[in-house]
Amino acid sequence: MRIDCQCGSKALVSRSECDDDSTTSLFCSCSKPECGHSFILSFGFKHTLSRPQDCNTEARLGASVKGTRVYCSCGERAHINKTNNLSTNVADVYCSCPSCGHRFVMFRAFSHTLSPSALTTEALTMAIIRSVTPSVRRSLQQQLSLF
Numbered sequence: 001m002r003i004d005c006q007c008g009s010k011a012l013v014s015r016s017e018c019d020d021d022s023t024t025s026l027f028c029s030c031s032k033p034e035c036g037h038s039f040i041l042s043f044g045f046k047h048t049l050s051r052p053q054d055c056n057t058e059a060r061l062g063a064s065v066k067g068t069r070v071y072c073s074c075g076e077r078a079h080i081n082k083t084n085n086l087s088t089n090v091a092d093v094y095c096s097c098p099s100c101g102h103r104f105v106m107f108r109a110f111s112h113t114l115s116p117s118a119l120t121t122e123a124l125t126m127a128i129i130r131s132v133t134p135s136v137r138r139s140l141q142q143q144l145s146l147f
């Protein structure tokens with residue numbers, strides 16, 4: 001699956017870590033050098049849409065995430081059919097298993113930022129500079145000229 005940074009560029013997953021049976025944390029970093037945003041996404045199994053054909057028992061159904069791949073509880077790699085963005089930070093990921101026919105939904109949520117995007121920091125700094133009084137701006141200029 002493709003993971004996007006908030007700046008719109010593709011993000012790379014450096015590693016994934018299982019928090020418990022159902023939730024996995026993905027460590028992502030933006031591929032755009034000017035951005036440099038690194039963050040954690042939470043991935044987890046939400047619910048089953050349709051049970052596997054030959055599954056009559058109340059066997060525990062689930063799925064897990066390894067890197068950017070989703071694996072069905074039968075061990076096969078599941079297909080991602082679509083991603084439904086519920087908000088900018090939360091999405092439902094619809095998956096199906098080609099092997100057993102299990103169709104299910106995973107949730108993807110933005111957990112937290114590890115190091116902020118330079119683009120955001122830059123925009124924030126510019127906004128601050130624009131909002132200060134001319135005298136503060138002058139002393140800021142003097143401060144900056146020392147670097």
Ligand SMILES: [Zn+2]
Binds near residue numbers: 007008030031032035
């Ligand atoms: Zn970015």
Ligand SMILES: [Zn+2]
Binds near residue numbers: 072075076097098101
């Ligand atoms: Zn399966």
